[in-house]
Amino acid sequence: MSIPFIDLKTQYREVEDAVRSGIDAVLEHGKYIMGPEITELESKLADFAGTRHAVGCASGTDALMMALMALGAGPGDAVFTTPFTFMATAETVSLLGATPVFVDIDPVTFNMDPADLKRKIAKVKDEGKLRCKGVIAVDLFGLSAEYEALQQRARNNGMFLIVDAAQSFGATYHGKRTTAFGDVACTSFFPAKPLGCYGDGGMCFANSDEMDKLLRSIRVHGMGDDKYDNVRLGINGRLDSMQAAVLLAKFAIFPGEIEKRNEIATRYNELLADVPGVTPPTVPEGLESVWAQYSLLAESSEHREELMGRLKAADIPSVIYYPIPLHLQTAYKSLGYQRGDLPVCEGIAERIFSLPMHPYLTAEQQETIVTALKTAC
Numbered sequence: 509m510s511i512p513f514i515d516l517k518t519q520y521r522e523v524e525d526a527v528r529s530g531i532d533a534v535l536e537h538g539k540y541i542m543g544p545e546i547t548e549l550e551s552k553l554a555d556f557a558g559t560r561h562a563v564g565c566a567s568g569t570d571a572l573m574m575a576l577m578a579l580g581a582g583p584g585d586a587v588f589t590t591p592f593t594f595m596a597t598a599e600t601v602s603l604l605g606a607t608p609v610f611v612d613i614d615p616v617t618f619n620m621d622p623a624d625l626k627r628k629i630a631k632v633k634d635e636g637k638l639r640c641k642g643v644i645a646v647d648l649f650g651l652s653a654e655y656e657a658l659q660q661r662a663r664n665n666g667m668f669l670i671v672d673a674a675q676s677f678g679a680t681y682h683g684k685r686t687t688a689f690g691d692v693a694c695t696s697f698f699p700a701k702p703l704g705c706y707g708d709g710g711m712c713f714a715n716s717d718e719m720d721k722l723l724r725s726i727r728v729h730g731m732g733d734d735k736y737d738n739v740r741l742g743i744n745g746r747l748d749s750m751q752a753a754v755l756l757a758k759f760a761i762f763p764g765e766i767e768k769r770n771e772i773a774t775r776y777n778e779l780l781a782d783v784p785g786v787t788p789p790t791v792p793e794g795l796e797s798v799w800a801q802y803s804l805l806a807e808s809s810e811h812r813e814e815l816m817g818r819l820k821a822a823d824i825p826s827v828i829y830y831p832i833p834l835h836l837q838t839a840y841k842s843l844g845y846q847r848g849d850l851p852v853c854e855g856i857a858e859r860i861f862s863l864p865m866h867p868y869l870t871a872e873q874q875e876t877i878v879t880a881l882k883t884a885c
């Protein structure tokens with residue numbers, strides 16, 4: 509029996525009855541768009557996320573788009589972010605005509621390095637071509653970014669802070685959920701994320717009433733008091749009732765799943781301690797990850813190739829997140845970055861790879877995986 513990278517089937521068996529009755533309820537009441545499930549989900553997840561407001565939307569990408577639109581990012585604006593993330597983080601900035609400015613990462617947490625953010629802000633100010641408008645921090649692999657430092661840097665420079673919590677819903681930074689930081693925090697319910705639905709979905713979190721109102725308007729084509737009164741430009745960014753029903757069913761078991769993910773990560777760390785040449789992930793003091801991915805470092809790209817080859821020979825999946833940093837993507841050629849511009853990120857991208865990770869991974873499966881890593885083909 510092969511080991512899945514993420515086991516959504518076993519999870520479905522856990523929630524099957526609740527999912528089916530939730531979907532049935534939607535089919536019966538017929539409010540497929542903006543049904544009562546949306547309000548219930550927004551209220552429950554805002555409580556969990558540690559914010560006053562939550563606004564469901566169609567994807568994590570739309571959540572970022574809505575946040576950037578609400579905060580007024582546009583042409584002439586620099587938005588500082590990490591190159592070591594999924595394309596959507598920077599793509600939404602560019603789609604609004606603003607310019608992503610990439611900041612190097614910390615070699616241990618793989619998240620934005622606050623010291624390099626300081627350097628990049630100074631550089632943009634020095635060049636005088638772009639306004640320093642905002643920061644999008646990403647909690648890569650489910651681990652919180654350095655919010656104390658990032659929040660301070662953003663505030664001191666009059667910039668907004670958006671938290672891209674697409675991979676970290678449920679993670680904490682010194683006792684507070686990552687979604688409680690920033691002017692707006694955005695998450696994704698793509699099936700493979702820590703809390704996923706059975707299609708696309710996302711959510712924005714915010715504390716200010718003003719921001720909540722803006723996000724709700726942007727979600728539905730910039731509507732005012734009436735649906736056909738458009739007071740600004742917006743998008744069709746709604747979450748649908750069926751996905752909300754799925755999320756309500758899955759959210760009931762989510763806290764238990766976070767605990768299991770942490771037990772599994774601890775077991776990986778212990779098992780990997782005697783595999784020479786690999787560096788298991790480190791979680792800084794005071795932070796709790798939700799382990800969207802369990803990612804480790806090989807010694808070099810050749811060593812990584814060898815290790816991934818051993819897993820493949822044993823029919824065990826492994827994946828590279830992310831092989832090409834955003835500043836080196838073809839789509840961003842026009843920004844003019846060169847190899848060597850963000851050396852920490854480029855070095856990590858050559859050595860990193862991820863092992864199977866989900867709450868239903870057994871101790872035996874983990875032993876099989878680590879044994880395969882140690883066994884030369």
Ligand SMILES: *Cc1c(COP(=O)(O)O)cnc(C)c1O
Pocket residue numbers: 567568569570593594596597646672674675696697698708709710
């Ligand atoms: C998945 C992801 C997104 C986009 O979410 P979608 O729901 O797929 O649109 C954005 N940022 C990060 C860091 C992600 O991992």
